[in-house]
Amino acid sequence: SAVISQKPSRDICQRGTSLTIQCQVDSQVTMMFWYRQQPGQSLTLIATANQGSEATYESGFVIDKFPISRPNLTFSTLTVSNMSPEDSSIYLCSVALKAGATEAFFGQGTRLTVV
Amino acid sequence: KQEVTQIPAALSVPEGENLVLNCSFTDSAIYNLQWFRQDPGKGLTSLLLIQSSQREQTSGRLNASLDKSSGRSTLYIAASQPGDSATYLCAVAGGQNFVFGPGTRLSVLP
Numbered sequence: 001s002a003v004i005s006q007k008p009s010r011d012i013c014q015r016g017t018s019l020t021i022q023c024q025v026d027s028q029v030t031m032m033f034w035y036r037q038q039p040g041q042s043l044t045l046i047a048t049a050n051q052g053s054e055a056t057y058e059s060g061f062v063i064d065k066f067p068i069s070r071p072n073l074t075f076s077t078l079t080v081s082n083m084s085p086e087d088s089s090i091y092l093c094s095v096a097l098k099a100g101a102t103e104a105f106f107g108q109g110t111r112l113t114v115v
Numbered sequence: 116k117q118e119v120t121q122i123p124a125a126l127s128v129p130e131g132e133n134l135v136l137n138c139s140f141t142d143s144a145i146y147n148l149q150w151f152r153q154d155p156g157k158g159l160t161s162l163l164l165i166q167s168s169q170r171e172q173t174s175g176r177l178n179a180s181l182d183k184s185s186g187r188s189t190l191y192i193a194a195s196q197p198g199d200s201a202t203y204l205c206a207v208a209g210g211q212n213f214v215f216g217p218g219t220r221l222s223v224l225p
Contacts, residue, residue, distance in 0.1 A: 043213075103147075107158050
């Protein structure tokens with residue numbers, strides 16, 4: 001299994017500002033993902049964080065709005081840029097120990113409110 | 116494109132009842148299916164993982180089954196308790212990531 005620490009756990013931010021969310025894993029993992037959960041909705045994948053290369057973004061998400069870093073196999077950051085109230089969501093980091101048929105583990109999430 | 120649905124959307128039962136949550140998916144070419152629990156405003160806790168070659172998995176009072184050919188999974192909760200109150204999400208893995216269902220919001224009344 002994997003233990004994931006996500007920081008901050010929650011934040012209230014002014015519109016137009018940016019917030020960087022950190023995800024730290026207690027072991028090296030192959031796959032790291034970032035999800036968004038809007039109020040009352042299920043999870044939507046934002047991107048796959050690739051170690052040593054640019055993240056792979058899903059349709060509807062772009063690097064300018066959600067830049068992602070992954071400097072090594074245990075750490076990743078997601079930045080929510082130029083925030084608006086529509087960005088108010090829970091952002092979740094997820095990891096899989098290897099690609100393919102493996103269990104996914106999640107951090108406790110970051111609850112973001114944009115005012 | 117994989118789509119995942121869950122029925123019912125919400126469920127309220129008295130303590131002690133046995134209950135079944137349903138999950139359906141449109142593309143049977145999956146690697147695995149995973150059930151999660153989410154408490155309000157929190158992250159996800161993995162409950163059960165069923166590989167595509169398996170039919171069911173059990174953990175304590177929880178039992179999950181998988182019928183890949185029909186695109187269905189069920190989560191059975193025995194002798195429900197108020198502490199089971201949460202949203203239950205199923206997710207299917209067909210590639211490198213998961214597609215989530217909308218969840219079933221469960222309330223177990225004391």
